[in-house]
Amino acid sequence: MTATATAEGLGTRIEEALRLRFAEQTAAAERYGTEFVALWKYAAEHALGGKLVRPRLLLDLLGALAPSTLSDEEARRAIGVAVDVEMLHFAFLLHDDVIDGDLIRRRRPNLIGSLVARHAAEPEEPILHWARSSAILLGDLLLASATLGFARADASPDTRERLLSLLEQTIFETVAGEHSDIALSDGVIAPDLRTILDTSAYKTATYSFVLPLRAAAVLAGASPAAETSLTEIGRHLGLAYQLQDDLLSVFGDPSEHGKDAFSDLREGKETAIIAYARMTGHWPSIELRFGTADLSAADASDMRDRLTECGAERFVRGLVEEQLRAASAVLAEAEAAGNLSAAAGRTILTLAARIEGRNG
């Protein structure tokens, strides 16, 4: 299996494996009543609507790293692990939505919103409670399912321990990042730039970038040195991705990025943009309306202009470039040392280019 030969078929195979996993769980849910079955059916719908970027990244890089074409058995195992990575992602999304009180994701009802709509025309307190509690519980099951999947990967004891240790670090660090993110938004810790950058890296880069890259390395039997390089590369790319995301939310075109325009400004989200703006003389005028739920479009675009004027936009665009350059530097070094193949390098540069050119 090479990246080019299977790129088209890959998406289908991941989707099939994910669909099968949900079908098994839905079947197991049958004996526990119709509401539990319904929960799994909604879960499958929402999970299968995703773009599967993490599993695709894992399998792309594995194709590039593997010394020879993967056997059917190796491909099956890799798809299994890729599906676990997606299950973990969905578990984190669910708990994130509960914590943020969100009913919407990318302008459509999220799982909680769908469960509410199943039972009530208007969101009422007991139904909201029911839907949010369901999302906590489903997240628990998906987290356990992903962990059990890693534990059962058909691999040598050594490879399995590498996978388990990778998963353990990933979950620990992602949760630490999420914890810090909530501490920022609830005003428990100070929103300085260093804390915000660390939080972004822990919360997003670790499971969305480092995990798929390192899992591919472990499955390809790559060296610990390769894994170390991929950890650094994943952290840089993931941070660049998150900073791009912050930029898009404020300066991007809502018809392209699909999020609510200015939702970050309305929610008072502590981003690198805001952390920079706080250190400038423009802050008092920005602060006035930052985090007001009924921020008008005119006030929002005024705030956006001030965030440009004070230098925050340029500063964060600079950080994105810096992170992308750092990723390239680590990659070049790893290639020169023979730790990563040229094919692996191409996969990573394609990913970096996608982050750089992102507008949605």
Place this chain on the structure above:
Amino acid sequence: MTATATAEGLGTRIEEALRLRFAEQTAAAERYGTEFVALWKYAAEHALGGKLVRPRLLLDLLGALAPSTLSDEEARRAIGVAVDVEMLHFAFLLHDDVIDGDLIRRRRPNLIGSLVARHAAEPEEPILHWARSSAILLGDLLLASATLGFARADASPDTRERLLSLLEQTIFETVAGEHSDIALSDGVIAPDLRTILDTSAYKTATYSFVLPLRAAAVLAGASPAAETSLTEIGRHLGLAYQLQDDLLSVFGDPSEHGKDAFSDLREGKETAIIAYARMTGHWPSIELRFGTADLSAADASDMRDRLTECGAERFVRGLVEEQLRAASAVLAEAEAAGNLSAAAGRTILTLAARIEGRNG
């Protein structure tokens, strides 16, 4: 290691292993900031305050089932799995407290209550949000930690798969039971007796009784037939335990059971007692004040008397006896068939006697 020889030392060894596990996690938390370290420190305090009934049950039964004294290595492995069972219990408690909105457990602040007290004299919205979100995240980490612990148990592939499959079923069924319990309390499903009994068994019996008993069987290398008998026994004992708990909350002495007097009546909890009462002519007079948060002591004891008069108390006491008798019958059959040893039988009968004589 026999049950009698080590019963005293056992509690200490479990506590030490649990303390060590939390110390390791707290050390790993250091690089993610003081709030994350604090979360782990509070977690350790709360987890170490428990009675460790599940790990003790596992190790007691293992001592009774094992054909010979356990080697040091086998004992260490068993203690590791027992600690994982306790971690899972704590994870479920945390998410349960988030879902129920509780800040108190057994008249003392629970983990959420402790986190609130760390930051505010009075519970304020952002701090409550912060504390509850922290409990969701910590629960995730403990759930992952327990699963990873099972995955790493030093065992043959066959034994490890038996352990993983047991854990998978346990988590799935417990979450299904919890889901059903919330559906009952939010009025999403009808509170009939059959649903309530199934919910109690899934939610409590499966992880608190069946899991430790079956894990002991797997670690002792007992036959699948023994595991099947222990599953049935655990379900009967667990259901008896939960029904006793329901009885204590309404008819017990609060100075002994340690819970808020009549909290179940005040919260409108759908128990077997209430399901029975609903089917009697006394229900309209009970329903009047059932589930009112400011239920007075006088009204509560009046309600309690009606629950006795309508036959609900006697009915549920009968169910408890029935479940205990059913457990004994399965045990006797398993002993007669040579599937469980006399020593294992004694451990189980001691547990049954404790449930029967419970007043706190």
